[in-house]
Amino acid sequence: MFNVHLDTVAGGEPPAFDGARFTGRGAVDAKGPAVALLAGVAAAARSCPAVGRDVAVLVQAVAGEEGGALGTFGTRPLVEAGHTGRLNVFCEPTGLRHLPRATAAATARITVDGEDAVDDRPEAGHNATVLLGFLAQHLAASLGRAASAEPPFTVCVAGLHTGTLHNKVHGGGSLLLNLAYATATAGAAAERALVRALDEGLREFTARFSGAPPFARTAADAARITRLEWEKRGLPALGPQPAWGEELLARAGVDRWPDGEPGFTCDAIWLEGLPDSFTTVFGPGSLDANRAHAAGEFVDLADLEAFADRTAALLTAFADDVRRDGARHAVPVPARVPTDLTEKAGTA
Structure with a gap:
């Protein structure tokens, strides 16, 4: 085949x-x-x-x-x-x-779902840009170290998006990460490492920004407004x-x-x-x-x-x-192709 x-x-x-x-x-x-x-x-x-x-x-x-x-x-x-x-x-x-x-890969999406604010009162909302930017750097450093341990995996800190306006505090956004691995054991280790690193990053963000008035509300609510979702995980390698x-x-x-x-x-x-x-x-x-x-x-x-x-x-x-x-290794006869397959949109 x-x-x-x-x-x-x-x-x-x-x-x-x-x-x-x-x-x-x-x-x-x-x-x-x-x-x-x-x-x-x-x-x-x-x-x-x-x-x-x-x-x-x-x-x-x-x-x-x-x-x-x-x-x-x-x-x-x-x-x-x-x-x-x-x-x-x-x-x-x-x-x-x-x-x-x-190798296979797991894809994680970290989402911040907070409240927007106007630029004149940034303290009134949640600043997803600052929170996700901090988490991106923290995860890059933490997972970069964990990836070289046993079993190893590869981390890609990918797209970060909150918004495009200059005069608004964007309360929501997301960060994507890809974790590639060569064995199921390494894949499971990568998932656990991400969960730990995210938890550590949220605690560090709260400690660092709780005393800064424009970001105090974001710091206080960081764990509550942040969630980890898996686009894909557990795939075979x-x-x-x-x-x-x-x-x-x-x-x-x-x-x-x-x-x-x-x-x-x-x-x-x-x-x-x-x-x-x-x-x-x-x-x-x-x-x-x-x-x-x-x-x-x-x-x-x-x-x-x-x-x-x-x-x-x-x-x-x-x-x-x-x-x-040939007698020892007969060629299998394929099964009937299903007629209800769905293709992924968005590819050329």
Whole structure:
């Protein structure tokens, strides 16, 4: 099974091709690799009659990978319906190395729900800007230290919003944080660390600002007007995979992502725990070097062609294994695709 997402992060310039390089949103993540994937499957089918005869090839072209959905509306329903393989490859930019693991992420929203005030009487309201700004710095420092402990996790202090007016005390607003982790244990530790750090931050804010008249009401009510909500939590992370898959990819000429190099989050998490299977992440280009999600996103034609070649080699090697060991590893018949799937709005 090959999985590739066709949605992109919003924005970006019009697509272009100069004969050697494609530019535009989705060039490397992941519309360009989607086309190269199909070219690789077609090449394998032409050169190896067993592909399509003895080996079933399933391609999942999904939406809902970007925008924080993490496959909830695209990949997850297909996996739960049984649309998986013995070998499962998720197409993401990995520099043509395969990555047999994937982190998951929890997203927290800290909301302040206080009362507004006019600029002439700031003490009459709750200043969500000052409170959330303080909490953002406190959480960055506290979670930054906790993230390096065991089990480790990664913290991203993300968007903070209260309002846009200069002559108003904004009483409400929110702060988003993302906590990425490689194991369920690390995810649970990250959640606990956030809860502790938020509680500490609220106490420190109250102690620091209770004596400042413009912020005294905010300090007194900080704990009451602040709440923690989880946009998502408890998602699986893709852990270690069986040795036979590593050997298969090596025979196909696909190098392995180094253990010491951090991985990233993608829809492959939904294959965690799938029995008698191997799941990995594999594709051309780099999220950073190819400017994925940003202006100037690109992928070179040569990298797409190399990905197609390696895809064909991987399918051929897998077909060889099936011919040799087919009786022990029968290809499962997919279940019927549900007809009531819902896609995530707001992605392109």
